Amino acid sequence: xxxxxxxxxxxxxxxxxxxxLGALLLGAWALLMPYREAWQxxxxxxxxxxxxxxxxKSVAYEHAQWRLLNVTERDVPGQREDAMVLVARxxxxxxxxxxxxxxxxxxxxxxxxxxxxxxxDSFGLLAxxxxxxxxxxxxxxxxxxxxxxxxxxxxxxxxVYQVPRGIDPKTLRPEIFxxxxxxxxxxxxxxxxxxx
Amino acid sequence: MRWPGxxxxxxxxxxxxxxxxxxxxxxxxxxxxxxxxxPGELKQxxxxxxxxxxxxxxxxxxxxxxxxxxxxxxxxVLSTPGVWVSVVxxxxxxxxxxxxxxxxxxxxxxxxxxxxxxxxxxRGVNLSGVEVAPGLPATGAFFFEMPPAExxxxxxxxxxxxxxxxDMDSLIDVDLGTxxxxxxxxxxxxxxxxxxxx
Amino acid sequence: MQAVRNPRxxxxxxxxxxxxxxxxxLGGFRQxxxxxxxxxxxxxxxxxxxxxxxxxxxxxxxxxxQGYADANxxxxxxxxxxxxxNLTRLSNNxxxxxxxxxxxxxxxxxxxKPSIIYLADDNSLFESLQPHLPTRVLLTWKIPPGHxxxxxxxxxxxxxxxxxKTFLTTESGWLPDGAVAxxxxxxxxxxxxxxxxx
Numbered sequence: 001x002x003x004x005x006x007x008x009x010x011x012x013x014x015x016x017x018x019x020x021l022g023a024l025l026l027g028a029w030a031l032l033m034p035y036r037e038a039w040q041x042x043x044x045x046x047x048x049x050x051x052x053x054x055x056x057k058s059v060a061y062e063h064a065q066w067r068l069l070n071v072t073e074r075d076v077p078g079q080r081e082d083a084m085v086l087v088a089r090x091x092x093x094x095x096x097x098x099x100x101x102x103x104x105x106x107x108x109x110x111x112x113x114x115x116x117x118x119x120x121d122s123f124g125l126l127a128x129x130x131x132x133x134x135x136x137x138x139x140x141x142x143x144x145x146x147x148x149x150x151x152x153x154x155x156x157x158x159x160v161y162q163v164p165r166g167i168d169p170k171t172l173r174p175e176i177f178x179x180x181x182x183x184x185x186x187x188x189x190x191x192x193x194x195x196x
Numbered sequence: 197m198r199w200p201g202x203x204x205x206x207x208x209x210x211x212x213x214x215x216x217x218x219x220x221x222x223x224x225x226x227x228x229x230x231x232x233x234x235p236g237e238l239k240q241x242x243x244x245x246x247x248x249x250x251x252x253x254x255x256x257x258x259x260x261x262x263x264x265x266x267x268x269x270x271x272x273v274l275s276t277p278g279v280w281v282s283v284v285x286x287x288x289x290x291x292x293x294x295x296x297x298x299x300x301x302x303x304x305x306x307x308x309x310x311x312x313x314x315x316x317x318x319r320g321v322n323l324s325g326v327e328v329a330p331g332l333p334a335t336g337a338f339f340f341e342m343p344p345a346e347x348x349x350x351x352x353x354x355x356x357x358x359x360x361x362x363d364m365d366s367l368i369d370v371d372l373g374t375x376x377x378x379x380x381x382x383x384x385x386x387x388x389x390x391x392x393x394x
Numbered sequence: 395m396q397a398v399r400n401p402r403x404x405x406x407x408x409x410x411x412x413x414x415x416x417x418x419x420l421g422g423f424r425q426x427x428x429x430x431x432x433x434x435x436x437x438x439x440x441x442x443x444x445x446x447x448x449x450x451x452x453x454x455x456x457x458x459x460q461g462y463a464d465a466n467x468x469x470x471x472x473x474x475x476x477x478x479x480n481l482t483r484l485s486n487n488x489x490x491x492x493x494x495x496x497x498x499x500x501x502x503x504x505x506x507k508p509s510i511i512y513l514a515d516d517n518s519l520f521e522s523l524q525p526h527l528p529t530r531v532l533l534t535w536k537i538p539p540g541h542x543x544x545x546x547x548x549x550x551x552x553x554x555x556x557x558x559k560t561f562l563t564t565e566s567g568w569l570p571d572g573a574v575a576x577x578x579x580x581x582x583x584x585x586x587x588x589x590x591x592x
Contacts, residue, residue, distance in 0.1 A: 164331030
């Protein structure tokens with residue numbers, strides 16, 4: 001039997017249509033699932049999807065209420081001429097079941113309308129004198145004792161950024177991102193518009 | 197066993213030949229993940245995916261004079277078994293802040309990684325470990341130690357991130373222009389000492 | 395057990411028996427002789443194919459090359475000064491840190507890796523070896539206090555072989571290739587006399 005039966009009443013394709021459909025679906029699944037998993041893994045530690053916050057409003061994020069107070073320019077001696085230093089102040093009210101140490105892992109950035117971002121000066125390299133704690137959950141208070149955000153009570157903190165001179169500071173939007181979220185979908189981050 | 201037939205045998209052989217040819221022609225591991233190189237010239241602004249640079253040129257020296265470890269210490273002379281190559285350039289980040297790394301690739305494929313920020317320790321000059329942010333370019337130099345014989349045909353490669361180029365990310369490749377010069381000319385160009393102190 | 399009666403299987407068993415007897419007769423089952431690794435003295439240049447080492451001198455000291463003694467453990471330092479060269483085409487610090495090992499006693503088969511490596515020129519910390527650039531380095535080992543120091547000391551050098559495409563992942567790399575040389579140097583004792591007398 002060297003020949004393949006041809007042009008049958010019921011062709012091979014018709015007879016196998018259910019199996020072929022199954023194979024197609026399985027193939028699509030095999031391509032999409034790893035991509036989704038990789039995306040999820042990446043979004044766990046990278047800000048991917050912005051939650052835009054209107055000026056002056058507060059937003060619920062990771063079981064806390066966040067609000068941007070203001071963004072001011074700070075004069076820092078020894079600064080490079082083409083840069084300016086901005087300080088953003090936030091108010092945070094933790095829910096009853098939130099933890100200050102978790103919120104401490106927040107990452108701050110500031111972005112402009114075209115999508116360029118600048119990091120928060122988390123290492124203190126800019127030598128800016130802080131009047132408020134620099135972290136989202138805890139900080140050094142008077143006489144160098146550690147103070148923490150308390151549930152239900154407003155917690156004020158500030159973030160410092162170095163951006164190029166020549167950008168209108170009012171168009172910049174401070175961002176807050178918490179990696180490994182417990183309550184939010186992965187990859188979500190807050191993007192605050194400045195009050196007028 | 198039934199004789200499968202000449203046609204089936206032909207298909208099988210064709211399949212085997214195709215498998216072997218595809219496997220042999222496949223890129224190796226490093227080739228599959230190789231970064232995407234953007235070539236460029238000296239004194240030209242070259243743009244990669246998320247960073248740009250302009251290479252001014254390079255300088256050759258036998259030794260550098262750098263400041264001592266602290267204010268009281270005497271200046272030190274840093275020598276090398278080969279020759280010091282410093283490539284002066286301006287780095288710009290286009291989208292987000294980060295670190296850039298550099299290496300020199302010679303004609304025979306050898307890779308010379310740029311020295312870290314400790315050798316030479318010259319703050320404001322050594323670009324190793326210096327973070328660049330959008331709109332705030334960094335000017336300075338990367339420092340390399342190389343045998344003088346490998347200089348002709350050297351290319352500078354700059355890339356974003358860690359010690360080795362990130363897989364399939366951007367990389368800028370700049371011909372330093374040493375190919376045209378003879379080794380005598382390069383040797384004559386090598387100064388005895390450059391003072392890196394501010 | 396029907397298989398044993400089958401003449402084809404009988405032929406297979408017979409051939410297997412013949413193979414075993416032949417192997418035994420040709421000495422295939424004897425114990426392999428241990429590989430003899432040549433010994434070199436100071437000044438000899440030994441190559442592991444990835445790294446060339448020319449040991450110059452060795453000494454014991456209670457201070458490390460940067461001049462600091464270990465205040466907590468009062469350990470002494472064994473320092474080996476050598477001219478080393480990276481024979482591969484990529485600047486790295488892998489092979490120097492792991493292939494040249496101190497054999498603490500006669501029966502030591504694996505050796506200890508150096509704790510810290512310095513550049514002999516200025517006693518700064520070693521970062522990485524550039525290809526084809528011979529460099530003088532100081533490799534240091536911490537000697538636990540009270541360790542019996544035998545004279546002369548021995549070091550072992552592990553060989554490497556270059557593999558273009560590994561079988562599984564088609565990566566290229568320098569794989570370990572067994573011991574290649576033993577270096578034997580007499581060690582000068584530069585420790586303070588009080589410590590040496592203990």
